[in-house]
Amino acid sequence: GESVGLHLPxxxxxxxDNSIINCAYSNSASDYFIWYKQESGKGPQFxxxxxxxxxxxxxxxxxVLLNKTVxxxxxxxxxxxxxxxxxxxxxxxxxxxxxxxxxxGTQLTVLP
Amino acid sequence: DxxxxxxxxxxxxxxxxxxxxRCKPISGHNSLFWYRQTMMRGLELLIYFNNNVPIDDSxxxxxRFSAKMPNASFSTLKIxxxxxxxxxxxxxxxxxxxxQETQYFGPGTRLLVL
Numbered sequence: 001g002e003s004v005g006l007h008l009p010x011x012x013x014x015x016x017d018n019s020i021i022n023c024a025y026s027n028s029a030s031d032y033f034i035w036y037k038q039e040s041g042k043g044p045q046f047x048x049x050x051x052x053x054x055x056x057x058x059x060x061x062x063x064v065l066l067n068k069t070v071x072x073x074x075x076x077x078x079x080x081x082x083x084x085x086x087x088x089x090x091x092x093x094x095x096x097x098x099x100x101x102x103x104x105g106t107q108l109t110v111l112p
Numbered sequence: 113d114x115x116x117x118x119x120x121x122x123x124x125x126x127x128x129x130x131x132x133x134r135c136k137p138i139s140g141h142n143s144l145f146w147y148r149q150t151m152m153r154g155l156e157l158l159i160y161f162n163n164n165v166p167i168d169d170s171x172x173x174x175x176r177f178s179a180k181m182p183n184a185s186f187s188t189l190k191i192x193x194x195x196x197x198x199x200x201x202x203x204x205x206x207x208x209x210x211x212q213e214t215q216y217f218g219p220g221t222r223l224l225v226l
Binding site for chain 1: 220
């Protein structure tokens, strides 16, 4: 099966700084990766995804990096803002059943 | 686009009672997913449907849980009888296509079983 872990359960950054949230996965056959953001009292919200044939993808203020060699995924948020405070989950799709496995989440807190 | 709609948003019930959670997926999406989220276990997939047909229910905890999708725009998750350990936030999500990519989540139903 797939196990997905995060390097840090909490992360605090100063407003305006860049944030990096990391995720490790176990199944080398995993081929699709998603980052979700969950604000308090809301459902997870899709941020950005990346397929295994890429190693970098950029969105608006966010970049996802994929290192398949070490089975590591990261989400970078540029110029972090108070509205970025939330729990961030990585999710990995793999296996013939194509089941999405979620990591445990990292709580990002943006300090004024 | 209204997004995924779930009801009720909050539910408080007593142990032994039946609980029914409802979900309306995004129009045009043909895959629907039910998740449970707790502090201890995180986000767990309970069951998912593709074109109204249950594909994988291996995450359903036990026979007390059942899910139906009678048509493309409606699904229910029922717990009967409910137990205190069922207390959690239950999310419904939908996606377009037969796979699990890019799922869009509803706001969730916060269930408390006393």
